[in-house]
Amino acid sequence: MNDNKLLPLREKIDAIDAAILELLNQRASVAQEVGHVKAETNAPVFRPEREAQVLRNMAAKNTGPLLNDDIQLIFREVMSACRALERRVVVAFLGPVGTFSEQAVYKQFGHAIEALPCISIDEVFRATEAGTADFGVVPIENSSEGAINRTLDLLLQTSLAISGEVAIPVQHSLMSKSGTMEGVTRICAHSQALAQCQAWLNQHFPHVERQAVASNAEAARMASADYSVAAIASEIAGHQYNLGIVSAHIQDDPHNRTRFAVVGRLNTTPSGKDQTSIVLATPNKAGAVYNLLAPLSKHGVSMTRFESRPARTGNWEYYFYVDVEGHAMDAKVKAAMDELNQDAAFFKILGSYPCTV
Amino acid sequence: MNDNKLLPLREKIDAIDAAILELLNQRASVAQEVGHVKAETNAPVFRPEREAQVLRNMAAKNTGPLLNDDIQLIFREVMSACRALERRVVVAFLGPVGTFSEQAVYKQFGHAIEALPCISIDEVFRATEAGTADFGVVPIENSSEGAINRTLDLLLQTSLAISGEVAIPVQHSLMSKSGTMEGVTRICAHSQALAQCQAWLNQHFPHVERQAVASNAEAARMASADYSVAAIASEIAGHQYNLGIVSAHIQDDPHNRTRFAVVGRLNTTPSGKDQTSIVLATPNKAGAVYNLLAPLSKHGVSMTRFESRPARTGNWEYYFYVDVEGHAMDAKVKAAMDELNQDAAFFKILGSYPCTV
Incomplete structure (x- = not known):
């Protein structure tokens, strides 16, 4: 064994750990003081x-x-x-x-x-x-x-x-029993996964039939029983069914997330790097959306996400879910929000909160 | 707001965090050195x-x-x-x-x-x-x-x-829709949970009918729909079905665990506080077990767990799963193991490993 070399290193680590431990408890003590201050005002x-x-x-x-x-x-x-x-x-x-x-x-x-x-x-x-x-x-x-x-x-x-x-x-990977596409005639996956890998599939396997199945896990199970089937699924599901990886992380958006x-x-106060989610509606659809969002560009507020969703009730046809950069307490965001609020048939700030760290 | 009081405390925490961060990276650097030493010997x-x-x-x-x-x-x-x-x-x-x-x-x-x-x-x-x-x-x-x-x-x-x-x-709790036992005529739970709470139930509700159902979650669901049913389940399941707690943590063994x-x-080397799991078998049952385990007491090795399990094949009727204090490399454990190995029809050390921290 190489314990002679390891022992002094482990002693170093033990000393560092003891110092970390002490600092952690110091931190906890200060955090308790913070707690007492907060308790005074029910924060x-x-x-x-x-x-x-x-x-x-x-x-x-x-x-x-x-x-x-x-x-x-x-x-x-x-x-x-x-x-x-x-x-x-x-x-x-x-x-x-x-x-x-x-x-x-x-x-x-x-x-x-x-x-x-x-x-x-x-x-x-x-x-x-x-x-x-x-x-x-x-x-x-x-x-x-x-x-x-x-x-x-x-x-x-x-x-x-x-x-x-x-x-x-x-993340999605293309997998099969053999780990290759030899003899594969069908690529199976949940319809959402097929859609998320569409560009990649069109480029690499345009002529292989695609079949939507109940879930990606089901696709992996099918591939494990049939050399003519390849599955799109997580590598975890692939491992589970002993599949080989043909190509890893094939989703068109490499940052695919839930x-x-x-x-x-x-309400959360500004953290220095925040975003604000709002939802709004207009009574009619064509052109109105563009006009509706004019206050954002006017006040220099960047939109980071825009989704529309059919309204099931009420007088308007669509709800628009919009994320913008900045906190609703920031001057320019506030100005834009005030104008949106005046113009829209329906307007609600869902929240301002720190961007994902 | 009480930001005047909070700010200096937060500055203190930030300073402590920076010191912790530095120590963490120091630790990681030393750990990398450990890694290099280990790599030399494939440790x-x-x-x-x-x-x-x-x-x-x-x-x-x-x-x-x-x-x-x-x-x-x-x-x-x-x-x-x-x-x-x-x-x-x-x-x-x-x-x-x-x-x-x-x-x-x-x-x-x-x-x-x-x-x-x-x-x-x-x-x-x-x-x-x-x-x-x-x-x-x-x-x-x-x-x-x-x-x-x-x-x-x-x-x-x-x-x-x-x-x-x-x-x-x-942990198991007794729960009902009303949070009391008023009007409750049946206590439902999985049979294992009923068994684990038997003494408590005998003491507190000896005359209420007990009914085994498929799972504790199912019992909670039943209780949520019926004032005459109380359920034994985890508090999480209770929350889920809006049940009130009649009595918390009623399992007879407060340290009930999976x-x-x-x-x-x-194989793991000694950590200073270890236990050893072994399995052994005797060709016949009566009295033999006691004799079989004699080497343990002879060498002063404490047994912490003993379970028997019917053998499905082979010449013996039972396998005995035994945990003892100490590591198989400890002198007295080793001596006891050697003797057990000689006497038993079947003997295997499953492993020596650190006791739960």
């Missing part, structure tokens, strides 16, 4: 804008070798543990345990919380509105499960504000 | 005994206010991130994502790993034996799902050694 335990600032700060100062992602994961847990000395934040999410929603909860809040699985998106909103939960985490743009319409509908009516956004990466909104009863 | 990236020592060390030195559990969670992630600079350890587990098994994986290895969900316990063993995964995590004593027999069978044959144990707490074994291709 909330979890401040998304403050935590986003800490994480950005750490990423900016990080010299390596640790990766920013790992540093942020560690500091999430540090903040989570410090917070929990005051009170465990309760976070409602669309259960069951083990969904991507739960991953999003821990990514945003760390593990020193109480995660409360709910049976429906409605229930997440209800639990958070009623105060059973401090926050709720709901899918807002889901590339494979299509559960977002309900979230969008509920956001229209709720008294809750969006206070954060979490993204979980989703997005979640964090909703809460409080 | 494994993950050493359960070393990580157990670090965690115990931190718990022993911890002065608070942070709780030991939170400190250990943070250091798991720190070690996980440092390890990942060398290579991400691959851990196979019984999927799907989101089971207690996955929780156990992250509890043991931190998040900077690749978790590989498998469709069966057999597949976890196979992936780990084949080297697709560095480690496998399998349920070994599961208070509600009863999946352990397969694990015990596979442990008999496998070339893998147990290198760790993880416990996930399981246990998982971590299996790997390498």
Whole structure:
């Protein structure tokens, strides 16, 4: 063994760990003081804008070798543990345990919380509105499960504000039993996955039949039983069914993600790098949209996302869900919002919150 | 706002965070040196005994206010991130994502790993034996799902050694729609849960009918629809079905847990506080067991667990799964094992590994 070489290094690590431990407890003590100050004015335990600032700060100062992602994961847990000395934040999410929603909860809040699985998106909103939960985490743009319409509908009516956004990466790979396309006559996947890989498929396998099946996992299962089938699915599903990878990460958008909104009863103050989500409607469609959004360009506010959704009731035909850069308390965003509010038939600010760290 | 009071405290925290960040990167640099030394001799990236020592060390030195559990969670992630600079350890587990098994994986290895969900316990063993995964995590004593027999069978044959144990707490509460027992005529739960709460039920509600149903979640659902039903289930399930808590944590054993074994291709060296799992068999049953175990008491080795399991094939009737205190490399454990090996019709050391931290 090489214990002679390892021992002094391990002693070094032990000394560093002891120093880290001491600093962690110092931090926790100061955090407790913060808690006492907050308690005087009933201020909330979890401040998304403050935590986003800490994480950005750490990423900016990080010299390596640790990766920013790992540093942020560690500091999430540090903040989570410090917070929990005051009170465990309760976070409602669309259960069951083990969904991507739960991953999003821990990514945003760390593990020193109480995660409360709910049976429906409605229930997440209800639990958070009623105060059973401090926050709720709901899918807002889901590339494979299509559960977002309900979230969008509920956001229209709720008294809750969006206070954060979490993204979980989703990647597709082309896989088959042999790990090659030899003898493959069909490529199977969920229709959403086929759509997300369309350009790549058109370029590489334009003449192979594509078949939509119930889920990507089902496609992987089919491929595991049949050399003539290739599947598009996650590598995890591929592993599970012993498939070989023909080509990895073939989705047309390399940053394909499922997005979640964090909703809460409080408005979030500016963190320095924020975005604002709004929803608005016009009574008629043609041209009106362009005019409607004129205040944004007039005030130099960048739009980062635009989605329309047919209105099921009311006097207008479409709702427009728009994300813009900046916080609603920023002067130019505020000016643009005020004008939008005057012009639109329906207007609601869903929330201003820190951009994903 | 009380920002005047908060600001100086936040500045203090920022300064502490910067110091922690620097130490984390120092630690990672030394860990990289460790990696280089290990690479010279092909030593494994993950050493359960070393990580157990670090965690115990931190718990022993911890002065608070942070709780030991939170400190250990943070250091798991720190070690996980440092390890990942060398290579991400691959851990196979019984999927799907989101089971207690996955929780156990992250509890043991931190998040900077690749978790590989498998469709069966057999597949976890196979992936780990084949080297697709560095480690496998399998349920070994599961208070509600009863999946352990397969694990015990596979442990008999496998070339893998147990290198760790993880416990996930399981707690039961008595709940009803009204939050009281008024009008309740039946208590429903999975048979395992009823059994685990038997003494408590006999004491508090001896005359209320008990009914075994498919799962505790099903019991909770029934209770949510019927004032005459109370359910025994997790509080999470209760929340989900809007039940009120009649009495919390009623299981007879307050430390009710699901246990998982971590299996790997390498034997673990002593960590200072270890246990050893063995399995043995005798050709006949009566009295033989007592004689069989005599070497343990003779050499002063404490037995911490004893389970028998009917053998399905072979010349003996039962397999005995025994856990003892100490590492198989400890002199007295080794002496006892040698004697057991001589006397038993079948004898296998499943592994020596650090006690749960």
